[in-house]
Amino acid sequence: MTIKLGLVGVGKIARDQHLPAIAADPAFELVAVASRNARVDGVDNFHDVAAMLAARPDIQAVSICTPPQGRDAIARHVLESGRHVMLEKPPGATLTEVHDLEDLARASGLTLMTTWHSRHAVAVEPAREWLSSRRITRAHINWREDVRRWHPGQDWVWEPGGLGVFDPGINALSIATHILPSALVLQEATLNVPANRQSPVAAELRFDSAGTAVTASFDWLQTGPQTWDIEVETETGSLTLRDGGATLLLDGENVPMPKNEEYPSLYARFAELVAARALDVDVAPLRLAADAFLRGHRVLVDEFHW
Ligand code: NAP
Numbered sequence: 001m002t003i004k005l006g007l008v009g010v011g012k013i014a015r016d017q018h019l020p021a022i023a024a025d026p027a028f029e030l031v032a033v034a035s036r037n038a039r040v041d042g043v044d045n046f047h048d049v050a051a052m053l054a055a056r057p058d059i060q061a062v063s064i065c066t067p068p069q070g071r072d073a074i075a076r077h078v079l080e081s082g083r084h085v086m087l088e089k090p091p092g093a094t095l096t097e098v099h100d101l102e103d104l105a106r107a108s109g110l111t112l113m114t115t116w117h118s119r120h121a122v123a124v125e126p127a128r129e130w131l132s133s134r135r136i137t138r139a140h141i142n143w144r145e146d147v148r149r150w151h152p153g154q155d156w157v158w159e160p161g162g163l164g165v166f167d168p169g170i171n172a173l174s175i176a177t178h179i180l181p182s183a184l185v186l187q188e189a190t191l192n193v194p195a196n197r198q199s200p201v202a203a204e205l206r207f208d209s210a211g212t213a214v215t216a217s218f219d220w221l222q223t224g225p226q227t228w229d230i231e232v233e234t235e236t237g238s239l240t241l242r243d244g245g246a247t248l249l250l251d252g253e254n255v256p257m258p259k260n261e262e263y264p265s266l267y268a269r270f271a272e273l274v275a276a277r278a279l280d281v282d283v284a285p286l287r288l289a290a291d292a293f294l295r296g297h298r299v300l301v302d303e304f305h306w
Contacts, residue, residue, distance in 0.1 A: 002027065003061050004056075005062070006031065006052050012154075013065055021264045032059060034048050044056060049077055050077060061085070068092055071088075072094075076100075076104065082108070085112050086111075087112070090285070090286045094290075098114065105279055105281075111270070112279050112281055114281050114282055115270075116285060117263060119245075121245025122245070122257045123247060128179040131180065139233070140215050142216075143171070143219075143228055144220075144222035145220065146221065150168070157199065158194075162199050165203055169218035169289070170286065176214065177282075177284040180214070184207040185208045190296060190299060193301065195303050200296075201221060202221070203292065204216070228242070228245075
């Protein structure tokens with residue numbers, strides 16, 4: 001049975017990934033969107049989620065693609081209207097928001113999915129399997145991209161709750177928390193915050209994972225080639241994930257992978273969850289980001305201007 005879907009927040013990620021993935025998935029039919037300034041051809045268009053759900057009682061599930069600040073109220077309205085919810089990453093601006101949504105979804109018998117698209121990168125599951133039987137001796141995350149390329153003009157990323165460089169960095173944390181056999185516990189963080197902004201443009205992090213040091217280096221000003229790498233040394237060989245989890249090297253040798261299809265895989269998972277009225281809520285990556293904001297040293301650096 002096709003799931004009639006609404007989408008909220010038609011911005012960069014909705015257009016780049018969600019709309020094509022939904023269009024290609026026979027499990028879903030996009031019937032409406034809600035966005036204050038954008039429209040999508042061929043479906044009903046509304047200014048806000050309340051108007052959309054009131055006008056289209058046939059909508060069964062809603063995909064929320066707005067920035068994290070304010071997503072909570074949208075998701076709450078959708079659940080209270082009896083519809084299933086899929087949340088873009090990060091699932092909220094605070095941990096409590098997400099816990100409360102989980103309680104509401106559970107009490108209502110509705111699906112809530114906190115998506116972590118990078119976990120659906122094609123090499124992530126093989127990496128998790130390879131590491132599951134090994135002892136790790138060191139791991140390092142190197143996540144460097146160009147904010148002007150991936151978030152052009154998006155001031156919300158610099159506001160409280162926008163996470164700054166943790167907006168991409170949380171993708172690395174979502175992979176690390178999935179593939180490393182032991183939980184990560186933050187030990188130390190340094191956050192470089194532009195003097196005219198609220199959120200960091202770079203960060204250095206050190207975690208403990210069952211006695212092993214795991215380090216991370218995030219930077220949002222890297223132009224030219226972009227770096228989304230995780231390197232793991234074990235007692236019996238090394239593993240490298242490159243390209244955000246699309247490429248796998250074992251002991252330096254490339255392991256051939258099928259096509260990388262993160263968002264089609266996310267929607268396939270959402271369809272399964274809706275069919276089972278099940279929840280998939282994981283806040284581990286957001287918790288580590290929150291710990292870095294709680295525990296980190298702040299260093300003021302040059303102002304950031306687009
Ligand atoms: P975006 O381009 O700014 O789009 C978000 C859309 O949400 C806006 O266009 C806006 O559309 C709507 N919106 C509703 N309330 C808003 C508010 N208070 N401030 C700003 N926009 C508001 O952002 P995006 O890049 O698509 O990111 C959205 C989410 O997807 C974020 O959580 C981000 O982490 C995640 N994501 C982004 C990327 C990426 O490469 N950019 C990749 C993966 C995941 P209207 O003005 O029409 O309402």
